[in-house]
Amino acid sequence: xxxxxxxxxxxxxxxxxxxxxxxxxxxxxxxxxxxxxxxxxxxxxxxxxxxxxxxxxxxxxxxxxxxxxxxxxxxxxxxxxxxxxxxxxxxxxxxxxxxxxxxxxxxxxxxxxxxxxxxxxxxxxxxxxxxxxxxxxxxxxxxxxxxxxxxxxxxxxxxxxxxxxxxxxxxxxxxxxxxxxxxxxxxxxxxxxxxxxxxxxxxxxxxxxxxxxxxxxxxxxxxxxxxxx
Amino acid sequence: xxxxxxxxxxxxxxxxxxxxxxxxxxxxxxxxxxxxxxxxxxxxxxxxxxxxxxxxxxxxxxxxxxxxxxxxxxxxxxxxxxxxxxxxxxxxxxxxxxxxxxxxxxxxxxxxxxxxxxxxxxxxxxxxxxxxxxxxxxxxxxxxxxxxxxxxxxxxxxxxxxxxxxxxxxxxxxxxxxxxxxxxxxxxxxxxxxxxxxxxxxxxxxxxxxxxxxxxxxxxxxxxxxxxx
Numbered sequence: 001x002x003x004x005x006x007x008x009x010x011x012x013x014x015x016x017x018x019x020x021x022x023x024x025x026x027x028x029x030x031x032x033x034x035x036x037x038x039x040x041x042x043x044x045x046x047x048x049x050x051x052x053x054x055x056x057x058x059x060x061x062x063x064x065x066x067x068x069x070x071x072x073x074x075x076x077x078x079x080x081x082x083x084x085x086x087x088x089x090x091x092x093x094x095x096x097x098x099x100x101x102x103x104x105x106x107x108x109x110x111x112x113x114x115x116x117x118x119x120x121x122x123x124x125x126x127x128x129x130x131x132x133x134x135x136x137x138x139x140x141x142x143x144x145x146x147x148x149x150x151x152x153x154x155x156x157x158x159x160x161x162x163x164x165x166x167x168x169x170x171x172x173x174x175x176x177x178x179x180x181x182x183x184x185x186x187x188x189x190x191x192x193x194x195x196x197x198x199x200x201x202x203x204x205x206x207x208x209x210x211x212x213x214x215x216x217x218x219x220x221x222x223x224x225x226x227x228x229x
Numbered sequence: 230x231x232x233x234x235x236x237x238x239x240x241x242x243x244x245x246x247x248x249x250x251x252x253x254x255x256x257x258x259x260x261x262x263x264x265x266x267x268x269x270x271x272x273x274x275x276x277x278x279x280x281x282x283x284x285x286x287x288x289x290x291x292x293x294x295x296x297x298x299x300x301x302x303x304x305x306x307x308x309x310x311x312x313x314x315x316x317x318x319x320x321x322x323x324x325x326x327x328x329x330x331x332x333x334x335x336x337x338x339x340x341x342x343x344x345x346x347x348x349x350x351x352x353x354x355x356x357x358x359x360x361x362x363x364x365x366x367x368x369x370x371x372x373x374x375x376x377x378x379x380x381x382x383x384x385x386x387x388x389x390x391x392x393x394x395x396x397x398x399x400x401x402x403x404x405x406x407x408x409x410x411x412x413x414x415x416x417x418x419x420x421x422x423x424x425x426x427x428x429x430x431x432x433x434x435x436x437x438x439x440x441x442x443x444x445x446x447x448x449x450x451x452x453x454x455x456x457x458x
Binding site (some may be wrong): 068071072074076077081085092103106107110167171172175176179182183186187189190193216228 | 297300301302304305310321332335336339384397400401404405408412415416418419422457
């Protein structure tokens with residue numbers, strides 16, 4: 001009860017932003033480790049990725065409570081409201097990135113029991129690094145309130161889609177060539193899909209930052225590859 | 230500027246709740262049609278599902294703006310704040326159900342060009358009906374503020390997981406038996422995954438309703454099938 005009467009509104013808001021940035025760092029690490037445990041067939045690391053996801057969930061819950069309380073008690077207007085809403089929405093997006101990293105970790109645990117498929121794993125690793133880079137860039141843009149940087153991430157969405165589509169085709173070819181790999185390949189298909197979705201969240205975060213800074217939705221729709229794979 | 234000073238807080242809130250219910254009806258219809266176009270190989274319906282998704286996105290944007298404005302301007306406390314937050318969060322969940330229905334629609338368009346796979350499609354249809362039923366029940370629970378009904382939906386999460394796991398195995402067996410079906414089966418795999426995720430959103434909405442009504446998180450963690458498929 002006393003905390004928010006003592007602290008200034010600006011203090012509370014910057015505390016919230018810092019927590020989102022911290023959550024971003026954790027989500028980034030989870031995604032990096034998830035990619036790593038697929039690439040290195042590292043079961044203990046995969047286990048860590050799975051169990052560490054709870055921390056992201058807890059942080060998200062905390063940020064959500066604080067953001068709603070801030071909005072309800074402080075009656076922020078215009079740009080201040082946008083800051084609080086952005087913190088809330090970015091934390092939701094990061095929580096979902098964490099869920100995907102956890103899912104990749106679980107699949108990595110299954111895949112360590114299967115035959116290594118080096119070429120495929122390399123492609124996934126490359127896509128993973130790309131997605132990681134996008135997440136890092138958009139979180140940098142958030143911390144620095146850097147609109148140009150956010151727009152750059154937003155505009156490069158198609159790179160991830162192209163990687164994903166190439167991996168989809170590669171996986172199907174692999175399965176057709178050797179049906180014994182079908183089970184493992186199905187898991188890799190979902191790993192690739194999870195990475196694509198993390199990439200979509202980076203794009204989504206870029207859109208949130210754009211609205212936070214400018215008060216306007218980012219320009220219409222990007223040309224999206226229209227065929228789902 | 231005048232609207233919210235003239236209208237009572239209760240009016241604004243019930244208007245918001247009604248909009249979420251309306252959005253729920255649309256999302257339900259989208260999910261039903263998505264399942265239908267897979268089951269009946271109905272390309273024109275699939276096209277409609279894809280193009281109608283925009284309406285859900287627009288409604289979600291509107292509900293979000295109104296909910297944040299309500300929270301920021303009216304300073305609701307305790308249960309009133311929970312109502313507004315629930316409306317906002319449920320609309321976010323419904324928007325994502327819509328995205329999944331749209332994705333199923335896109336895949337249905339691809340699948341109408343492939344050989345029919347009747348047994349598989351039947352399994353998907355059954356899972357689809359189950360998921361539809363869960364979404365319907367949880368939206369009924371929301372409209373009626375019916376805690377017991379929400380808890381019933383929440384508790385039956387595993388049925389969907391079991392269906393999904395059975396379909397996963399069925400699809401893999403099919404692919405191994407006839408590698409020419411691998412492409413179509415990969416799309417059906419994602420259709421089943423999308424349905425599973427809609428089921429997860431129904432669970433998530435049940436959790437939101439529980440918190441809205443009681444102010445408490447629903448009891449700890451359900452026993453979840455731990456192996457991702």
